[in-house]
Amino acid sequence: MAGEKITTRAQDYSQWYLDIVHRAGLAENSDVRGCMVIKPNGYAIWERMQRALDGMFKETGHVNAYFPLFIPKSFLAKEEQMAEGFAKECAVVTHYRLKAIPGKGVEVDPEARLEEELIVRPTSETIIWHTYKNWIQSYRDLPLLINQWANVVRWEMRTRLFLRTTEFLWQEGHTAHAKQAEAEEETHRMLEVYRRFAEEWMAMPVFTGPKTDGQKFPGAVYTLAIEAMMQDKKALQAGTSHFLGQNFAKAFGVQFQSAEGKLESPWATSWGVSTRLIGGLIMTHSDDQGLVVPPRLAPVHVAIVPIGKTPEEQKATVEAAGQLAAAIAAMPRDPFYGYDPLTVRIDKEFDKSPGFRFNEWELKGVPVRVEIGPKDLVQSACVLARRDRPGKEGKQMGIPLSDAPAKIDALLRDIQKSLFEKALAFREANTHRVDSYEEFKQKIEEPGGFFLAHWDGAKETEDRITQETKATIRCVPLEGTAEEGNCMVTGKPSKGRVVFAKAY
């Protein structure tokens, strides 16, 4: 309800998350179980993410294409691990026609059963590699660097807005290479793109590294992931990049003739991030006042709130707001803000109290709010408020209107930086090194967080830990944790610490 405070994180973390999604107008549950409606405010964030990511994909040589939503059932069966991994969560189209029943609506026409049932894609490796068979004949056709922006469906038992929904939006890159080394390089390159996007745009620090065999993508030789820490200290897998080896090429009979005239199977990668990132964004930065969006992804950067009691005051402050908005719009474009100009909103809802309006803009996560009231106008000034420090604490009074555009630009950059630093400090404060399993079992419950510990590399050990503590190995981090040691459970030798955490 408008006018009421949201649940605080301390009260109930998941209710806090739902309140933010609802009150900031990001998404709502639809009438279709497990599926969400992404509302304009939420979709605008996704669009900003898409533009930034798409630019990074293009810079690394990729092009976009689109493959079908439906996949013949037989395709899925060709790659066995994949079939096994996704079988339990595939939606299946069995009929192609309905019949109108007068007075009763419609029912499935039993006469219209499909010869071959169609799977709604849970991911597109199979149909894409079936298509690549026709596209790849020569080493000259490689590398093939294609991305698609699409929706996919995975029939989840339990869903949460953005974090896990039955249908979600994502991008999936699918590349083919002549040499193994090239494909592996690509797998790492795209992981690095994701890391940069997470840190530089989302202001969300991540650990990167391979998943354990038990947690890799079905059909992959190995899976690299970016893992972020949410404010409840749980981990969120925010993106994955897979080295697929020749598994799909062989399953779909894709071969090319090398320069030496030999027939070879190409090497593959696939990589993706989804609307789940929006959930990660919320849980990384938002506070008890509402949503916090880093400036580089904010659909609206500046909200100007003119304040006035009388019609004259209102007219004067709205006019000043308009001039300021024009001055901001006239600033030179900067790639820092992505492909769009700075967006400014002027809030003319004078029938609401100023306090209400301030709170609404904080709730919506707009990084900078400008207040212009009669008292400011006397000295041609305004008040700047930064969202990352809510309430009066983040206000700067008496900023001359003529200086405001430059100050706002500086403020936005500072907010972007501060958000990252704050998130990083939080993660570091909650990442612990442990060497004894007893200590681990205790600390994973309280205080919780990420735990860097030695593990012997055995699936049985991993399973045991997961069973006993509900924590999983998030990744084997690439960032400097190589270190000789002994597995905290079995005492067997280990070459480096891995990241344990409870996860979404």
Place this chain on the structure above:
RNA sequence: CGGGGUAUAGCUCAGCUUGGCUAGAGCGCUUGGUUCGGGACCAAGAGGUCGCAGGUUCGAAUCCUGUUACCCCGACCA
């Protein structure tokens, strides 16, 4: 798929145990007025086949049977 729960206004819910006139509240919405520098207030309105189908009864939101949907907890997952 196992265990629990709910279904009444756009939203959150009361009413049901113990059947009874025209089914209620808060929030939101509309209109008018007063307010206005950190979540204002007053007044008047609009809005509901009480999930659906049967049954019991003079009478059902309320009792009974069936049915459907959704939510929560567990096993699976980006």
